[in-house]
Amino acid sequence: MNEPWSTSFEARMNKYIHLLPLHVHRAMLDYVLERRCPGDFLEAVLSNKLKEAVLFADKTNRGAIVEIVSFCMNALPSECWGSDEKVNAWIDNKDETY
Numbered sequence: 412m413n414e415p416w417s418t419s420f421e422a423r424m425n426k427y428i429h430l431l432p433l434h435v436h437r438a439m440l441d442y443v444l445e446r447r448c449p450g451d452f453l454e455a456v457l458s459n460k461l462k463e464a465v466l467f468a469d470k471t472n473r474g475a476i477v478e479i480v481s482f483c484m485n486a487l488p489s490e491c492w493g494s495d496e497k498v499n500a501w502i503d504n505k506d507e508t509y
Contacts, residue, residue: 420443420444420486420487420488422488423485423486423487424440426485426486427473427481427482427485427486428482428486430475430478430481430482430485431475431478431479431482432471432472432475432479434471435453435472438453439453439482442457442491442501442502443487443491444483445505446501446502446504446505448502451463451467452464452467452468452469452472453479453496455467456476456479456480456483456492457483457491457492457493457497457498458492458493458494458495458497458498459492459493459494460495462481464476468473468505
């Protein structure tokens with residue numbers, strides 16, 4: 412990448428953060444920046460498991476699932492979402508930086 416990853420993520424995140432319900436902001440940031448497990452609902456979304464995401468979603472997240480996926484597509488690096496393997500690798504590689 413041409414610029415530091417965290418700087419580009421911050422810019423993209425700020426552009427698309429309005430897509431996330433407020434109570435999801437911290438969990439998403441902690442997942443991407445700190446590589447913390449995001450909880451069942453977000454982990455299902457990030458792993459591209461629609462059925463599980465819907466089952467784990469609270470009422471707010473269920474109504475915002477399209478916007479949350481749009482946030483992932485537009486704001487997150489492809490290395491950290493899209494499959495179980497990517498999510499697990501992201502969480503497991505806490506020492507890796509961009």
